[in-house]
Amino acid sequence: MVRIKNRYFLCELVFEDAIWRALAVNNQHLYNAVKDAVRQIHGDYGAAAIAWGLNVKYLNPDTGVMMIRVRRQNQKILSTTLPFIKSVASFPVTMRTLHISGTIRSCQKFLVKYNRRQLVVLLRQCRTKEERQKVRESIRRCTLEQEEEEFGDGALEDT
Incomplete structure (x- = not known):
């Protein structure tokens, strides 16, 4: 087949x-x-x-x-x-x-990386402290450490 x-x-x-x-x-x-x-x-x-x-x-x-x-x-x-x-x-x-x-999966991986880069670009364009803080918080939310806090320390490790 x-x-x-x-x-x-x-x-x-x-x-x-x-x-x-x-x-x-x-x-x-x-x-x-x-x-x-x-x-x-x-x-x-x-x-x-x-x-x-x-x-x-x-x-x-x-x-x-x-x-x-x-x-x-x-x-x-x-x-x-x-x-x-x-x-x-x-x-x-x-x-x-x-x-x-x-594959759809590799497109999803690329999209995550692309969105992270776009957040960094937005951080450079911020004019006020409040905007800068919101963008920094968005960047923190999309990092691996945040996922480990949500799911526990060993949840993302290979077993």
């Missing part, structure tokens, strides 16, 4: 008008936008090729991060199409590909 191999694209949606982010986007809007863009760039062949395995697996409207699954043999079709998506649900948007992986 043959295993079907997939690729997972971790992308970030950058909205021009951030106010509508939470209201405007859902998985179906993103699926339709990707499918229409593939049809426009690669024609009927591209649309038919990705139709079988295309799926929006994850969407966080607050951060604008999404994960798209596609069959491995069609990853080039999707990767060449994503930069040309200019609107989702009639709202102007820019898509940035953050990571491409073979």
Whole structure:
């Protein structure tokens, strides 16, 4: 039996008008936008090729991060199409590909590291002491020591 191999694209949606982010986007809007863009760039062949395995697996409207699954043999079709998506649900948007992986787990690991780096960037941009303290607390919450305190000292060790 043959295993079907997939690729997972971790992308970030950058909205021009951030106010509508939470209201405007859902998985179906993103699926339709990707499918229409593939049809426009690669024609009927591209649309038919990705139709079988295309799926929006994850969407966080607050951060604008999404994960798209596609069959491995069609990853080039999707990767060449994503930069040309200019609107989702009639709202102007820019898509940035953050990571491409073979498993959801490695995308999740990358996303944790990426979010930690973004918190450090936010810390540098803080202007007041209160903002700085909130960001520092967020950074502390996403460290390993905090997880050990929640689950006990030996919970994270290999047994």
